[in-house]
Amino acid sequence: MMPFADSLDTDTHALPADRLGQAGTETLGELAAKGYEIHYGLTQEFAKAIIAMAREPSIREYCPRDSGERFVDLVSTEQWLSKGRTMFLLLKRTDRGDLQLAGYGWAGEATTKHVPGGESTFALRVGEAGQGQGLATPFAQMIVLAATALYGAKNMWLETWASNGAAVHIYQKLGAVQVAEKSDQRPLPNGETVADTRLYMTLP
Numbered sequence: 001m002m003p004f005a006d007s008l009d010t011d012t013h014a015l016p017a018d019r020l021g022q023a024g025t026e027t028l029g030e031l032a033a034k035g036y037e038i039h040y041g042l043t044q045e046f047a048k049a050i051i052a053m054a055r056e057p058s059i060r061e062y063c064p065r066d067s068g069e070r071f072v073d074l075v076s077t078e079q080w081l082s083k084g085r086t087m088f089l090l091l092k093r094t095d096r097g098d099l100q101l102a103g104y105g106w107a108g109e110a111t112t113k114h115v116p117g118g119e120s121t122f123a124l125r126v127g128e129a130g131q132g133q134g135l136a137t138p139f140a141q142m143i144v145l146a147a148t149a150l151y152g153a154k155n156m157w158l159e160t161w162a163s164n165g166a167a168v169h170i171y172q173k174l175g176a177v178q179v180a181e182k183s184d185q186r187p188l189p190n191g192e193t194v195a196d197t198r199l200y201m202t203l204p
Helices: 021-033 044-053 057-062 064-070 074-081 136-151 165-173
Strands: 036-040 085-093 099-109 120-126 156-161 177-187 193-202
Touching (some): 044 085, 044 099, 074 085
Antiparallel strands (some): 036 085, 177 193
16 A cells, blocks of 8 residues: 655556456546546646636635645645645546646545544545536545555545535435534635534545
């Protein structure tokens, strides 16, 4: 097993279908039929694309820490990666053969008092151009499969907001179950906050 990445890479790597089982092979095939690939690793070029995508309104709505903390610029991105986070890239193959960022996600070791025994966490975002195409669920599935097969991720958990019904639905389709919740103030892109509930979920 490889350790989770902790720095930028010189290149990205397509997910190895032969290590992801039948479910992974089928899902990658379905994405390929739509013109999409999933790579792992993060180059400076794609880091810049993530920095731009993190500012899209639909991502800032529920994930303002992406544009305000994690992916403000290359420096903050590298600092965040140093914690041990492997990035997964949902890429669209253009007519010219180029790969364009359609979504991003990550997995890494992390714990929280709200999930006893939780060892690894993951997250994902789909950019506005790729939304409405049924990409989020297979992308999430492949992140989980790859994190397990390539990095030995165990006892995976995630955190989301109760008001983000679309995300909750995706995680439930993966088999995630809620184990805790916490009333909190969700930060808004304009700097204000709104009452919401943090949900903590685990994967079987």
